Amino acid sequence: MSPYQESEKEQVWKLLSDAGLVDITLNDFPDRIKEAKHVVMGRLGELLELTTDIQERQSVAYSLGTLRKLETTLQVVACRSTSGGSYKPEK
Amino acid sequence: MKPTAKQVGTGANWPPQEGQIITFKSLSGMETGILEEVRWGLLWRDFILEDGRVIPEHRILGCPKTPVWRKADEVSQDEREEAEARLVSMAEAGLDPWNREQSFWAELNQYLAYTYLRFRQTGHEPPGAAKRIQIKLE
Numbered sequence: 100m101s102p103y104q105e106s107e108k109e110q111v112w113k114l115l116s117d118a119g120l121v122d123i124t125l126n127d128f129p130d131r132i133k134e135a136k137h138v139v140m141g142r143l144g145e146l147l148e149l150t151t152d153i154q155e156r157q158s159v160a161y162s163l164g165t166l167r168k169l170e171t172t173l174q175v176v177a178c179r180s181t182s183g184g185s186y187k188p189e190k
Numbered sequence: 191m192k193p194t195a196k197q198v199g200t201g202a203n204w205p206p207q208e209g210q211i212i213t214f215k216s217l218s219g220m221e222t223g224i225l226e227e228v229r230w231g232l233l234w235r236d237f238i239l240e241d242g243r244v245i246p247e248h249r250i251l252g253c254p255k256t257p258v259w260r261k262a263d264e265v266s267q268d269e270r271e272e273a274e275a276r277l278v279s280m281a282e283a284g285l286d287p288w289n290r291e292q293s294f295w296a297e298l299n300q301y302l303a304y305t306y307l308r309f310r311q312t313g314h315e316p317p318g319a320a321k322r323i324q325i326k327l328e
Contacts (some may be wrong), residue, residue, distance in 0.1 A: 136212040165274040172281035
């Protein structure tokens with residue numbers, strides 16, 4: 100495992116902070132999952148045009164499937180938690 | 191709380207050792223717990239406390255300004271698929287996603303950050319992220 104160099108680490112930290120991906124709040128999870136799906140679908144679209152890298156295509160499709168399942172499950176949980184007008188705050 | 195646990199140091203003493211008391215930022219303020227294990231996630235280290243809470247390294251008091259990170263392209267396909275399977279399994283098991291100090295939250299956060307970095311390397315940016323950066327600059 101080779102960690103980032105110091106300057107590189109700072110850049111990645113800033114990048115993720117700017118993208119709202121460090122300490123995501125629960126209310127932000129649906130948006131972050133949607134954004135992740137967007138980038139994964141973009142990559143999958145590219146790969147579908149190529150005929151060579153089937154393994155990466157499968158791997159990306161698997162990740163997209165994971166994001167969809169997570170999105171669906173979190174939506175169900177959110178609906179359950181807010182039904183009856185009772186909002187459950189973050190712990 | 192074990193009376194023998196030592197309060198964690200900072201700087202040169204980083205990272206804390208198992209059995210030490212660590213202080214971390216939570217939504218309700220500063221909290222403490224006894225460190226049981228330090229575990230690597232897809233990108234950063236999570237500190238597992240004796241009571242089961244999972245705290246990312248960057249939320250712990252005394253952590254260096256930029257904690258240790260892994261590169262997204264060093265995560266193997268097997269490791270990624272294991273993380274994905276764990277996440278789906280935790281979601282399907284109905285684990286409480288409202289508790290941000292539990293493993294579901296911790297793993298989901300890392301997975302989304304990892305996915306962003308993984309595909310950013312191939313030139314894809316989530317539209318929302320670009321918007322947020324623009325707003326910050328204005």
